[in-house]
Amino acid sequence: MEQKNNELSRRSFIGKASKIGGASAVLGMSGAMGLFMEDDREHVEAKQIDKQRHQKSPKKGDTYMLLNVRLESGYEYENGNGNVVATRSTIRNLEIKKGIISKILDTKEAYRRDIDCYDVQGMLLLPGFKDMHIHLDKTFYGGPWRGAVHRKNIFDIIEVEKKLLLELLPTAQERAEKLIELIMSFGSTYVRSHCNIDPTVGLRNLEKLKKALANYSDKISHEIVAFPQHGLLLSNSESLLREAMQLGATHVGGLDPTLVDGNMEKSLQTMVQIAVDNNAGIDIHLHEGGETGLKAVNRLADLTEEAGLQGKVTISHAFSLASLSPDQANEMANRLASLGISIASTIPIGKNAMPIPILQKQKVNVMLGNDSIMDHWSSLGIGDTLEKVHLAADLYGWSYEYELSQALSLATGGITPLDKAGKQVWPKVGDEASVVIVPATCSAETVARLPKRAAVLHKGVLSSGELSHVKK
Ligand SMILES: [Zn+2]
Numbered sequence: 001m002e003q004k005n006n007e008l009s010r011r012s013f014i015g016k017a018s019k020i021g022g023a024s025a026v027l028g029m030s031g032a033m034g035l036f037m038e039d040d041r042e043h044v045e046a047k048q049i050d051k052q053r054h055q056k057s058p059k060k061g062d063t064y065m066l067l068n069v070r071l072e073s074g075y076e077y078e079n080g081n082g083n084v085v086a087t088r089s090t091i092r093n094l095e096i097k098k099g100i101i102s103k104i105l106d107t108k109e110a111y112r113r114d115i116d117c118y119d120v121q122g123m124l125l126l127p128g129f130k131d132m133h134i135h136l137d138k139t140f141y142g143g144p145w146r147g148a149v150h151r152k153n154i155f156d157i158i159e160v161e162k163k164l165l166l167e168l169l170p171t172a173q174e175r176a177e178k179l180i181e182l183i184m185s186f187g188s189t190y191v192r193s194h195c196n197i198d199p200t201v202g203l204r205n206l207e208k209l210k211k212a213l214a215n216y217s218d219k220i221s222h223e224i225v226a227f228p229q230h231g232l233l234l235s236n237s238e239s240l241l242r243e244a245m246q247l248g249a250t251h252v253g254g255l256d257p258t259l260v261d262g263n264m265e266k267s268l269q270t271m272v273q274i275a276v277d278n279n280a281g282i283d284i285h286l287h288e289g290g291e292t293g294l295k296a297v298n299r300l301a302d303l304t305e306e307a308g309l310q311g312k313v314t315i316s317h318a319f320s321l322a323s324l325s326p327d328q329a330n331e332m333a334n335r336l337a338s339l340g341i342s343i344a345s346t347i348p349i350g351k352n353a354m355p356i357p358i359l360q361k362q363k364v365n366v367m368l369g370n371d372s373i374m375d376h377w378s379s380l381g382i383g384d385t386l387e388k389v390h391l392a393a394d395l396y397g398w399s400y401e402y403e404l405s406q407a408l409s410l411a412t413g414g415i416t417p418l419d420k421a422g423k424q425v426w427p428k429v430g431d432e433a434s435v436v437i438v439p440a441t442c443s444a445e446t447v448a449r450l451p452k453r454a455a456v457l458h459k460g461v462l463s464s465g466e467l468s469h470v471k472k
Contacts, residue, residue: 056116060218062461064096067118071124072089072418073090074418074422075402075418075422087405089124089442092105094125094427099461101431102429102430114472117469117470120437125427125437126437127412127415127417128188128436129190130368132191133345133371134183135377137208138375138376139375141175141182142179145374155260157377158231161196161376166200166201169201169204169208172209173211173212176209177216179383180216182383184456184463185383185453185456185464187386187436187438188383188385188456189220189434190220192251193209193224193225195226195227197241197253198229198237200230202240203244220458221458223250223251225249225250226252227253227255233266234260234261246278253285254271254282254286256287257288258296264292269303272304276309281312283314284314286319289323290323293320297332297336304341305339310340311339313342314341314343314344317346317348319352322351333359336364337363342364342367343364343365343366346388347391365414366410370388385411386446386447387450388411389407390450399448401444404448405447407443407447408443408446408447436457437467438452438453
């Protein structure tokens with residue numbers, strides 16, 4: 001995992017970061033240094049000399065300046081056919097006040113010099129990323145390498161968990177914290193973590209996870225799904241789940257109601273009832289493919305409508321949608337969108353490749369998650385939501401500027417700096433200062449090249465990387 005991280009860093013063009021100009025001119029996207037004017041470079045070099053790097057970094061509640069921030073400002077279109085061929089950007093100075101972007105200034109405008117100033121040297125500002133499906137509470141990450149366990153089916157691994165969870169429990173908080181650090185380093189400022197609630201660990205994983213997340217509350221926002229991994233009905237976990245909701249879980253989880261619980265109707269009804277009773281959201285793991293999976297999606301849609309849970313339900317994985325024809329997928333997507341039911345995906349490849357372009361076209365909220373990071377289920381997660389967007393681009397053939405640029409929305413909870421018409425819609429004054437700063441010129445380049453995350457801010461607080469403090 002560390003190895004891959006380093007590779008990503010090398011692949012990025014961090015070397016450019018120190019050269020990128022503080023130009024106020026509108027610049028093209030290609031990233032070729034030729035586009036940066038000579039006098040901009042001199043300007044930056046002069047500034048480098050009278051600047052010193054400190055360990056200083058923005059803390060909670062601080063008011064400070066982010067200087068020479070690159071913001072996307074529009075698309076460039078090819079003459080005649082309207083194809084987007086490049087992304088324009090501008091350089092601005094931003095004032096951050098108590099976690100909010102309070103001013104966006106032209107570089108020629110006066111700004112407060114009596115407060116801390118950090119120079120981002122022309123690097124690009126993007127909205128913070130959201131990891132919307134991960135299991136922070138059970139991981140090998142943070143300890144020695146260990147591969148996933150052999151299994152024939154889901155019941156085998158539930159059996160494995162009955163021993164393994166107790167073995168991991170003493171270090172669960174420490175491992176969760178290391179995993180939080182990992183996803184923050186890749187730009188996550190928001191995480192939805194599932195947490196095992198089962199007869200083996202009871203509420204103990206939840207207690208550890210809550211402590212870990214509390215220790216990082218300034219650096220990352222979170223939601224917690226109370227997840228009956230051993231089967232809501234199968235392991236008779238309803239009362240434990242209800243206790244978990246009282247202890248602060250934000251969402252009720254569920255798991256394969258036919259395959260695992262053996263009673264789709266009762267399993268879904270129980271899950272929905274717990275959500276209604278606790279005024280909470282739902283996020284169900286639905287791995288079941290084919291017919292029973294589709295039945296569960298349809299029935300959950302009915303129950304969402306009946307219970308008035310529109311906009312509060314997520315189906316994680318939803319592999320059954322992969323078996324639909326394009327027409328069927330369209331119809332299903334319409335229904336999900338009309339009820340505000342979100343899909344959380346890890347971008348599976350192969351037979352479970354999801355109809356994500358159709359879901360998005362019908363305006364279903366599709367969210368990404370890293371899910372397993374080196375655990376007994378899978379060894380392959382690296383913790384980078386942006387890498388999942390890159391994978392989606394590869395899988396669905398998004399290789400042009402416009403498609404790559406708009407694909408960023410998968411990582412950011414739907415926010416893109418430019419809307420579909422190329423109008424700048426982010427950031428605006430008043431937006432939360434939860435952002436990722438990268439040595440790139442635009443979103444498309446970021447998705448394609450996976451640059452190093454130079455600095456990550458959560459509500460104005462530096463959560464990962466570093467910022468260059470300008471000495472007063
Ligand atoms: Zn999961």
